[in-house]
Amino acid sequence: MNQQNTKPSLAVALIVKNEAKHLAACLDSVKDWVDEIVILDSGSSDTTEAIARQYTNKFFVSNDWPGFGMQRQRAQQYVESDYILWLDADERVTPELKAAIEYVLQSPNNNTVYLINRLSSAFGQFIHHSGWSPDWLVRLYSTQLTQYNDALVHEKVIIPVHAQQQKLSGRLHHHTYDNLHHYIEKTTKYIKTWSDEREGRKKSSISTALLHAFASFLKMYVIRLGFLDGRRGFILAWLTMHSTFVKYTDLWLREQQDKTQ
Numbered sequence: 001m002n003q004q005n006t007k008p009s010l011a012v013a014l015i016v017k018n019e020a021k022h023l024a025a026c027l028d029s030v031k032d033w034v035d036e037i038v039i040l041d042s043g044s045s046d047t048t049e050a051i052a053r054q055y056t057n058k059f060f061v062s063n064d065w066p067g068f069g070m071q072r073q074r075a076q077q078y079v080e081s082d083y084i085l086w087l088d089a090d091e092r093v094t095p096e097l098k099a100a101i102e103y104v105l106q107s108p109n110n111n112t113v114y115l116i117n118r119l120s121s122a123f124g125q126f127i128h129h130s131g132w133s134p135d136w137l138v139r140l141y142s143t144q145l146t147q148y149n150d151a152l153v154h155e156k157v158i159i160p161v162h163a164q165q166q167k168l169s170g171r172l173h174h175h176t177y178d179n180l181h182h183y184i185e186k187t188t189k190y191i192k193t194w195s196d197e198r199e200g201r202k203k204s205s206i207s208t209a210l211l212h213a214f215a216s217f218l219k220m221y222v223i224r225l226g227f228l229d230g231r232r233g234f235i236l237a238w239l240t241m242h243s244t245f246v247k248y249t250d251l252w253l254r255e256q257q258d259k260t261q
Contacts, residue, residue, distance in 0.1 A: 008082035008105055008108055008142075009035040009036065009081035009082045009083070010034045010035050010036070010081055010082070010083045010084075010085060010105060011034065011035065011036035011037070011038055011079045011080070011081035011085070011143075012030045012037050012038070012086075013037075013038045013040075013079055013084050013086055014026070014038070014039050014086075015042065015068070015071045015075050016039055016040070016042070016044065016048055016052070017041060017042045017044050018046045019044070019046075019048050019089035019090070020047045020048050020051055021178075022089045022175065023048060024054075025092060026087060027051075027052075027055045029092045029093040029094075030085075030087070033102065035081050036056075036058065036080060036081045038056070038058045038075060038078045038079050039052045039058065039059045039060070039075075040061075040062055040071065040074055040075035041059065041061045041062070042061075042062055042063065042065055042071065043061065043063045049061075058078060060075075062074055067150070067152035067153065067193070068148075068152065068153055068154075068155040069148045069149045069151040069152065069156075070150055072147070072148040072155060073148055073150075081143065082142060082144075083105065083108065083141065083142055083143065084141065084142075085139060085140045086139045086140075086157075087139070088174070090174060090175045090176060091118070091173065091175075092172070092173040093172060094170050094171050094172070096169060096170030096171065097168065097171060098170070100169045101114075101140060101168065101170075104140075104166070104168065108142070109164065109166075110144065110145060111145065111162065111163055111164060112163065112164045112165070112166050113138045113141040113145070113159055113163055113166075114139070114165075114166050114168050115138055115168065116137055116139045116140065116168055116170075116172045117133075117167070117172065118133075118135040118136075118137055118171070118172040119133055119171045119172070119173055120133070120135065120175075121173070121176060122177045122183075122232055122236055123179065123180070123183075123235070125229075125230075126173075127229050127232065127236065128228070129224060129227075129233065130220050130221070130224055130225070130226035130233050130236055130237065131219070131220055131224035132236075136167060137172075138157040138165070146158045146159065146160055151197075152193050152196065152197045153193040153194060153197065183239060191246055191247045191250060194247050195247060195250045195254065198251060199254050200258075202251065203255070204251040204252040204255065205252055206249065206252060208248055208252070209244075209245045209248035210245065212244050212245070213241045213242070213244045213245035213248070216241050217238065220236065221234065
C-alpha cells in the first residue's frame with residue numbers, strides 16, 4: 001500500500017469475451033488517468049485481445065467459465081493497485097465521474113465502498129425510468145477490503161459489515177443493447193445461467209411463469225414509469241415480460257424432464 005498522505009494507485013479491471021466493438025471506447029475513457037488496466041478474457045474469438053494489448057500488457061485468458069462472480073475474483077487477483085474500479089466493456093466513464101473518483105482518492109477511506117450511478121441505453125436511447133435509473137452499483141473499493149461474491153450471474157460486491165458506503169457524483173454510461181438481436185443474444189445467456197443456478201432448488205410451473213411475466217411488465221412499464229421512456233420503454237417492458245416467462249418455463253421444463261428420467 002502507498003504510504004499515508006500519498007494518493008493510492010488505481011486499477012481498472014474488466015472481464016471480457018468478444019468485446020471488440022466496445023472495448024476501445026471503454027478504455028479510452030480511462031487510459032490517461034488510471035495506473036493499471038487488468039483484463040481477463042474468457043476465450044474471445046474476435047480482435048478483443050489485439051485491442052486490449054494496445055492499452056495494457058496485463059491481459060490474461062481463462063478458458064473455463066466459473067460464473068461471473070468467480071471470474072471477477074480471478075481478475076482481481078491480477079490487480080496490484082491499491083484501489084480497483086470495475087467496468088464492463090460496454091461502459092464509459094464520463095468526465096464528471098472521473099473527477100469524482102479522483103477527488104475521493106485524494107483522501108480515501110479504505111473502509112468505504114463507493115457506489116456509481118449507471119445510466120444505460122437501449123436501442124440507441126438512454127433509459128431514464130423503467131427501473132433502470134437510478135442504478136447505483138458498488139464499483140470502486142480498496143483491493144484489500146473486499147471482492148465479488150460467487151454468484152453465477154447478477155454478481156455483487158460483498159460489503160463487509162463494518163464498511164461504509166458512499167455515492168459518487170457523475171454517471172457511468174452503459175451502452176447495453178445495440179439492437180434486438182443483441183438483446184436476444186445477451187438475455188439467452190442470462191436465462192440459461194439463471195436456470196442452471198436454480199435447477200433442483202427452486203420450483204416452477206406454467207402459472208408461476210405467467211404470473212411472474214405479467215407482474216414484470218406491470219412493474220416495469222407502470223409502477224417504474226417505463227411509459228415515460230416512450231416506445232423503447234414499452235419494448236423493454238414487453239421483452240422483459242417475455243424473458244421472465246421463458247426463464248420460469250425453462251425451469252419447469254427441466255423439472256418435467258428430470259421426472260421422466
